[in-house]
Amino acid sequence: MKPRIAVTLGDPAGVGPEIVARLCAHAPTLELAELIVVGQRRLLEAGARSCGLPAPAVEVVEVGQLLKITPGLPSPASGKLAGGFVEKALELVQAGEAAAMATAPISKEALQAAGYSDTGHTTLLARRTGTERPVMMLAGERLKVVLVTIHKAMRDVPGLLSVEGIVHTAQVTHDSLERYWGIAAPRLAVCGLNPHAGEHGLFGDEEERIIAPAVEELRAAGVDAVGPLPPDTVFWRATRGHFDTVVCMYHDQGLIPLKLLHFEDGVNVSLGLPIIRTSVDHGTAYDLAGTGQANPASMIAAVRMAAQMAMAGD
Template identity: 55%
Template sequence: TIQSLAQANFSEGALQVLQLSNLDPLAIIPGRPNEACAKAMARYIIEAVAMALEGPLDSVVTCPINKGLLQRAGYSFEGHTQMIAHLTGTHRPVMMLAGKRLKVSLVTIHCALRDVPSRLSVNEISEVITTTCRSLIVDFGITRPRIGVAGLNPHAGEEGLFGDEELNMVAPAIEKASKKCWEVKGPLPADTLFWRASQGEFDAVVAMYHDQGLAPFKLLHFSDGVNVTLGLPIVRTSVDHGTAYDLAGKGVADPGSLISAIEMAATIVRNRKKIGTEQASMAMAEQ
């Protein structure tokens, strides 16, 4: 345990624990977090982001949190992503789930399915596409990204027969984003798009809502998927699963996603240092 980063030893194999709270271990029941845990959890996030912004840390890797618990601590955010965006002054963060075979960015995240259409717009969809494109260049080292964009409705609306969101929002957003991105195709039927992406036709998929993107993603990357927040001034990755309090203390939880999140954060840091933010911005402008 260390009291400040100045005491840290970042040599290979060293594990440093920075003491940030005064939680009494004897007062904590595994799997049953209380208000004190909630406040400590929020502080860990705030301090980690601050250290990444100020420079001592290259990246932040977060474990899952309970969103209801976060709000009990006095923070009215839908989750990690929105809280970290607020702390970093980021207008439009993008949630991407990333694995070796599939990368998926979401336009809407945690909202009721009935609310999805009203949360979509040409600008929202376009921003997610362009942010995804930039991340593929800067974070993943893909020089000419290929992005497939899913439609909202079955068969991507079938030319308006099953809904007009594709005609009125998705297609115009793709046209707008195409001015800044190498290759963007869509709107495409989701039932075939994810298979095509998993076979290497696309470097990433932009999905319109949570389960449209995460259901196929987790079929491929249930144990090693990584949640990456795009558009931030810092590198932030996380696991792609929840808290699973029912597994606390049983020694049966799978650490695969957390291991992958740590490894991916290190990879993104290396890629960003290699390409340089200024060079990446120029690459986007030339597209």
Template identity: 55%
Template structure:
């Protein structure tokens, strides 16, 4: 008798209850294709989820992730909050909703850390609301890294045609040159290289490193960061056997990366990577945290309060995040780094 395919058990955090998270989850879990690759369930609020469902779908509350049945059209949900009607209004965020939003994340991290789920996928949150609720982090990534004990972690944004990782993330552009050093760049290259092998199954990753300045500094005419910090980091990575090119002028680099010459581009700052990524993958980009002991992917969009509850939100990014999380789990399992446990519904 043929063995039943391994379907990773994936917890989806609902995100800000007032944002588009519940809606994109509902629309994604209405698609039978999602269940061919994983067994998803939601960590959130049952009433919020019910109010986001289209006709014909239902919420089934569960007490344990193992109860998730993986049936299209039915949302299995682990209830972690019971928000009052005033905190369930689409487009109107509240501090109470913000506390619940963080609670979903913390529970998913614990479940993943203990091996009770195979991966977590996060719906969008409001970073200011997170801080207003008493959790002083810049977003999901540093919170999850702290809770899992990860020290060297990297943000990746990925689509079918392009992947980018970031040396610096959320900071003012004027601060970037002072934050760059050879050690930070070298660490980003290394974490990226290891993750492409472990999580994406690329045996010998081809990594391109973007320059900071126009024309890669034009031999020092437009800046010296290429010669002073980026170049030495690239050379150090090469000395360790990694296939790394750079620093390369960013104005031409992304064309070649999107055409398939490189598996990833290591970028010096946030918008250097996200502008080309979102040009190609505005709807279906995925945010991945590399270097964690658990698998975590996320949608690559915000809470979109202006369209929340209006039936306009696109579930493509969430669906791509679920597919990528399931693929990462399988690659880790194939490498013997995570147990592909058959969990019968």
């Protein structure tokens, strides 16, 4: 049986309704998954019109009030709807009405303007599921990265790194690669923080104080982790097949190489939650909203990955 995937519309002022409309018209994906769109039929149909598509024939779970939304103009109202769509999709998965959720992009700023304390889907879902430390993975065919710290100011990153945090991130990643990707004994590369991984304390000591002890602990627990490795070359090595995933110390360390290779078809996966959640790897693209030009490939990849994970996790 095809897994049912709850697909949110994202911030209605962004490209979400358009990429979801294109997803609903993507026959190969409809063969893999049964879609339940979580949002408003009116918004989905407006997205379809922008793309020159007929109204999608798909189940829609209606959420929130009907409001006037202008493509490209986010507001507290668009942020509130976006947050409501995510919460409803989570409820559907928790109730067993969907096997997984796949989310279209939201704006963190609009979400907070609507009164949410969260810095995105990941923290919202972690808060709502009582998950202390979710792990953000971004995945493409050639490269997978996970982040030890996520949406944090650069100046705070060194102080937020800990042996425990690195070990947790790598262990959750290891277990997920085995469970959902069927990789036996996943090989993890652990990045340094500083140029050339500090070059033995020449510039920065986080490698010796924090990252190397974390790698030792992981290896003692049977995880095939190596590092700290110089961040400027580790991604090139990973794309040559040396590692299954690169454990990165901060957001842009991992997401710059990932998006350079995979902006069009990469998937954001939340690991360590009690549910399966995938997402696009791009943002709301307000500059394109309403034009029908947004590329749906990442949304399609997110739904396909959610379906595969749901099948693998059964």
